Amino acid sequence: MTEQAPPAGPPDLAPPDAGAAEHGRTPQDGRTGAVRASAPRASRRRSAGPADDASSADVVIVGAGPAGSAVAYYLATAGLDVLMLEKTTFPREKVCGDGLTPRAVKALTAMGVPLADSDGWTRHKGLRIIGGGGRIELDWPELSSYPGYGLVRARTDFDQILARHAQKAGARLIEGAAVTDPLLDGRTDRITGVVTKDGRQFRGRLVVAADGNSSRLSVAMGLHKRDDRPLGVAVRTYYTSPRHDDDYLEAWLDLWDGKSLLPGYGWIFGMGDGTSNVGVGLLNTSSGFGEIDYRQLLRRWLAGMPAEWGFTEENRTQPIRGAALPMGFNRTPHYTRGLLLVGDAGGMVNPFNGEGIAYALESGEIAARVITQALARTTAGSRERVLQTYPRQLKDAYGGYYTLGRIFVQLIGKPGFMKFATKHGIKRPAIMRFSMKLRGNLTETHGGDAVDRLLNAVSKMTPAA
Numbered sequence: 001m002t003e004q005a006p007p008a009g010p011p012d013l014a015p016p017d018a019g020a021a022e023h024g025r026t027p028q029d030g031r032t033g034a035v036r037a038s039a040p041r042a043s044r045r046r047s048a049g050p051a052d053d054a055s056s057a058d059v060v061i062v063g064a065g066p067a068g069s070a071v072a073y074y075l076a077t078a079g080l081d082v083l084m085l086e087k088t089t090f091p092r093e094k095v096c097g098d099g100l101t102p103r104a105v106k107a108l109t110a111m112g113v114p115l116a117d118s119d120g121w122t123r124h125k126g127l128r129i130i131g132g133g134g135r136i137e138l139d140w141p142e143l144s145s146y147p148g149y150g151l152v153r154a155r156t157d158f159d160q161i162l163a164r165h166a167q168k169a170g171a172r173l174i175e176g177a178a179v180t181d182p183l184l185d186g187r188t189d190r191i192t193g194v195v196t197k198d199g200r201q202f203r204g205r206l207v208v209a210a211d212g213n214s215s216r217l218s219v220a221m222g223l224h225k226r227d228d229r230p231l232g233v234a235v236r237t238y239y240t241s242p243r244h245d246d247d248y249l250e251a252w253l254d255l256w257d258g259k260s261l262l263p264g265y266g267w268i269f270g271m272g273d274g275t276s277n278v279g280v281g282l283l284n285t286s287s288g289f290g291e292i293d294y295r296q297l298l299r300r301w302l303a304g305m306p307a308e309w310g311f312t313e314e315n316r317t318q319p320i321r322g323a324a325l326p327m328g329f330n331r332t333p334h335y336t337r338g339l340l341l342v343g344d345a346g347g348m349v350n351p352f353n354g355e356g357i358a359y360a361l362e363s364g365e366i367a368a369r370v371i372t373q374a375l376a377r378t379t380a381g382s383r384e385r386v387l388q389t390y391p392r393q394l395k396d397a398y399g400g401y402y403t404l405g406r407i408f409v410q411l412i413g414k415p416g417f418m419k420f421a422t423k424h425g426i427k428r429p430a431i432m433r434f435s436m437k438l439r440g441n442l443t444e445t446h447g448g449d450a451v452d453r454l455l456n457a458v459s460k461m462t463p464a465a
């Protein structure tokens with residue numbers, strides 16, 4: 001089934017109030033630098049806090065990736081004064097597969113992001129899975145809870161679109177602002193703001209760490225990665241290819257290291273612009289994790305592809321770049337002393353499939369809901385009680401599912417299991433449809449078919465650890 005496209009409109013990547021934007025001036029002292037700050041829509045402000053000058057806000061958000069822009073959008077829409085600090089300047093590259101599942105499409109739709117084909121989005125119908133000597137094409141499930149299609153969009157565009165969308169809702173954004181340290185209240189040890197590399201200070205009643213996998217801000221607040229949670233590593237690049245307009249995302253389960261089948265997959269995602277995003281991702285449950293040469297693995301895998309697909313060095317349009325995928329809540333607690341963690345900063349990538357954008361957007365929405373309620377309270381104690389619910393709300397949303405994901409990751413780390421499951425699963429469409437729903441976290445929220453009810457019940461019964 002094809003979904004109704006939202007109304008078309010030209011893509012608008014200019015910052016709102018571009019004319020009024022400060023170019024090359026810092027908010028505090030007017031020094032020059034690679035800074036661009038655009039003004040908020042004053043009418044939307046409902047500030048009860050220190051938002052009386054350009055360097056303070058109700059909420060300071062560090063990082064303008066999908067998670068940061070989602071929090072900013074929702075908070076600004078609720079009338080709060082929001083300041084996003086982003087170390088790069090848009091448009092900028094982000095290493096990613098660029099694939100958006102129906103879960104991500106739903107989150108984008110909720111934010112009112114225009115998603116028409118004419119806005120430059122490329123749609124796909126589902127997943128093609130290849131492995132164990134077989135292949136199967138599966139359409140995304142027909143559900144009332146999620147749309148029946150996914151999208152692809154290069155992160156160079158995607159992140160800029162979301163940041164501009166948050167700005168249009170009233171959030172301020174300063175690009176070229178690399179946060180290095182928290183500002184702490186000496187008496188309570190709570191975070192009261194942040195300092196940037198060039199010495200500027202920004203203050204907020206609350207601070208959100210949306211600074212991705214490394215989350216320097218979380219580390220500075222004493223929140224380190226957990227070793228007992230799964231981690232993925234993935235590399236990707238782009239090739240000019242006739243497969244650029246494939247209707248399906250393609251996943252290859254046969255990634256070999258000598259005689260060992262590796263826990264992970266290779267992907268080919270058509271970008272719709274003449275190129276394909278091609279990459280490989282592995283989990284840290286493989287015995288050789290850390291020693292594997294990922295670029296070589298990618299090249300070896302591609303060497304077996306038909307020549308006419310064009311995945312050759314001459315057709316490569318970008319360097320091969322890699323990054324980590326922090327999974328299954330690999331940094332906790334998600335709230336401490338005035339700081340909330342969203343997206344990759346809080347390790348929210350789905351361990352079943354390596355998808356992180358939907359969870360960045362969703363955790364951004366949950367954080368914004370909590371912050372909006374907390375800042376409306378009149379006493380510090382009452383505010384704190386609301387803020388303390390954030391980790392609980394995340395656990396309610398994903399905790400049981402991520403626990404299952406950790407078990408899954410352990411299982412597929414055993415080469416024998418991975419081989420058995422791929423060989424026998426690929427020939428059985430019912431098992432593969434079950435697996436698609438499980439790994440994509442795509443079940444009806446309420447009711448649904450027997451598979452939906454089973455998966456929801458198991459997720460709910462599994463303890464969130």
Ligand SMILES: Cc1cc2nc3c(=O)[nH]c(=O)nc-3n(C[C@H](O)[C@H](O)[C@H](O)COP(=O)(O)OP(=O)(O)OC[C@H]3O[C@@H](n4cnc5c(N)ncnc54)[C@H](O)[C@@H]3O)c2cc1C
Nearest residue numbers: 063065066067087096097098099179212234343344356357
């Ligand atoms: C190779 C690869 C392929 C992937 N493929 C997919 C895919 O196809 N689909 C999918 O859903 N997910 C995919 N992921 C995961 C996805 O990229 C992440 O989960 C997602 O980007 C998380 O969003 P985020 O906003 O939390 O963090 P990020 O996207 O990392 O954004 C963090 C932002 O913070 C900024 N920042 C960092 N430090 C600072 C600082 N000190 N001060 C100010 N700003 C700072 C960064 O510049 C960046 O803009 C992939 C990941 C990798 C590595």
